[in-house]
Amino acid sequence: MLEAGFPAIADDLGAALDALEAPRVDIPVIQPAEPFLDMAGEDLRRRIFLTESETGESLCLRPEFTIPVCRAHIAENVATPRRYSYFGKVFRQRRDGENEFFQAGVEDLGEPDEARADARAISEARALVVRFATNQNLTITLGDQSVFEAVVAGLGLPAGWQKRLVHTFGNEQALDAMIARLANPDSAADPDASVASFLARGDAAGLQAHIEEVMQATGYSTNASRSPAEIAARLIDKQALDATRLSEASLNALKTFLALDVPCDRAADTLSAFARDAGLDISAAHRNFVARLEALSERGEDLGAIRWRATFGRPLDYYTGLVFEIAAGDRAPVLAGGGRYDRLMALLGAREPIPAVGFSLWLDRIEKVRAGA
Missing domain, CATH: 1.10.110 (Hydrophobic Seed Protein)
Incomplete structure (x- = not known):
């Protein structure tokens, strides 16, 4: 059932989601707050609308769909691979725009070929944005937390520092502060x-x-x-x-890596050359990185039109690998974004690890683009 005030593109977008063979899932607006507070990250935690039940249980208005879709899948105890789509309002405080707005998206759970699943998420998100935010010069940006983790591990830092650095992935200001502390202990x-x-x-x-x-x-x-x-x-x-102090060679290697920013048709060679010059073994992460690029190419995506930035991440703690965003031009609002979150299902109570990737569309922003705002 469509919620009141759905955007004008609702019917066409609903049909487009149905065509992706991802059955629509109905997610209640009122959700237990604990999973979001524990797993979504500081950026989302401080913007959630909280309340309490009569028994004192901490509740919230639905701030996003990924966590509740995953919880619903676990509760139903159905087999994977399985895909879900959603379409509804989310509620969270924003600096710009309304505090309640519509999102639609797809969650892809349990697909064993992770490279193909990643490529499908990027490709489907791009196709939906192109269809509903027409005549736009889109920018598509990719990041990869698993590559960053491999580089940090290769530098030989203590596990505690590796955890600190990985936790700041996607927050360039916090990451710069961490690197400064490693260069000159406080x-x-x-x-x-x-x-x-x-x-x-x-x-x-x-x-x-x-x-x-x-x-x-x-x-x-x-x-x-x-x-x-x-x-x-x-x-x-x-x-x-x-x-702990990072050696000058390791510090330079980390800074060189974080400065990498190239089109995806050059990304594999650029990453390989970096690892060779830095003397780091990141072969497993590199293989997965290359496999995703090949899967994107197989889907007909123009790798030269997609950019990989080594520092690029998204402000949700549950991401583990690929992250991506699609915007209507440089420095324009994000219209779609997503990524891989392989650890989330187990953290939410799944009996065994389930690989997962998904994406969301910001429909209020797409509507503004369509209106030429």
């Missing part, structure tokens, strides 16, 4: 004098006893927070991370 992060000696000696047991003593003296309840052992472990880990 002396302002020195520990409190009361624990510095324990950390200097690597005395975990003594640090734990000291923390426990302080907590007892101040009446701080361990029931309301982490245990002394957990706090000591975090302090030791933090000291090790803060003391």
